[in-house]
Amino acid sequence: MGPLVNRRRHVVYRFDGPTPEPLPLSGQRRSLVLDPDVVRHYFGGSPDDRSRLRVSLRLLARGCIGTLIVDGDEWASVGWISHPGSMAPPHLTRQIIGRSVLWSFAAHTRPAFRRQGLLKATFRMRIALARQAVDDPNAVIHNDVSINNTKSRRAQLGAGLVPAGQLRWLRIRVPGVSLWTWGVWDVDAEHPPLAEPERDAGPGRAPVLTYR
Ligand SMILES: CC(C)(COP(=O)(O)OP(=O)(O)OC[C@H]1O[C@@H](n2cnc3c(N)ncnc32)[C@H](O)[C@@H]1OP(=O)(O)O)[C@@H](O)C(=O)NCCC(=O)NCCS
DSSP states (O other): OOOEEEEEEEEEEEEOSOOOOOOOOOTTEEEEEOOHHHHHHHHSSOGGGHHHHHHHHHHHHTTOEEEEEEETTEEEEEEEEOOTTSOOSTTSOHHHHTTOSEEEEEEEEOGGGTTSSHHHHHHHHHHHHHHHHTTOTTOOEEEEEETTOHHHHHHHHHTTOEEEEEEEEEEEEETTTEEEEEEEEETTOOOOOOOOOOOOOSOOOOOOOOOO
16 A cells, blocks of 8 residues: 555634633532543443543643543543644644644534533633643633534534634555654634534534554
């Protein structure tokens, strides 16, 4: 098989406002900070979560901070934020990650829990935890989203982030040999207009987490 080329364009968002208050959660919902025990408890039971379990443990080992909202014994919404030196998110290059102290990534709300403000709630947790971790109450946080992911783009705006340019990146994988990633962040590029929201009919696309 020849090389596999993956060319993508993402829009970037920035959060530089004051650290917001945590959002109240209803019913049996509660928020947790991910550690290996929490990861194994919530992602260890279902075969659907097998790759999430494996990748989450690696992200913790790299020093990333993960936040989770659970409803009783089920997980509902998860998200991660990088820590300086964590070399994450895994799809970005060192040069891009090095231009921001904190990068929020891999947010996912399970379909049954969407449009209930859970992304907003976990993002607020991550802002507070990450700023504490770097000891800077004003640390800027970035995030990138595939240009066609209308739901997530709306969700970022709903969570209080603002547009901060575009990323163009290219990955070339030669099976069994190597993976090469190249990316450019144009901080001045405008975001294309958002398409009308579609109905939330399906499970959406889970972020694919891979490692170089
Ligand atoms: C994107 C995603 C994380 C949003 O999670 P969520 O918990 O539903 O988000 P919230 O409920 O906090 O929504 C915040 C805002 O997003 C927008 N939004 C969320 N879902 C939407 C949808 N289906 N259609 C249109 N707008 C939507 C709304 O503006 C909402 O604000 P509002 O409640 O004030 O109207 C979720 O849809 C998901 O997991 N998608 C698949 C994985 C993915 O794309 N992850 C993002 C990778 S960067």
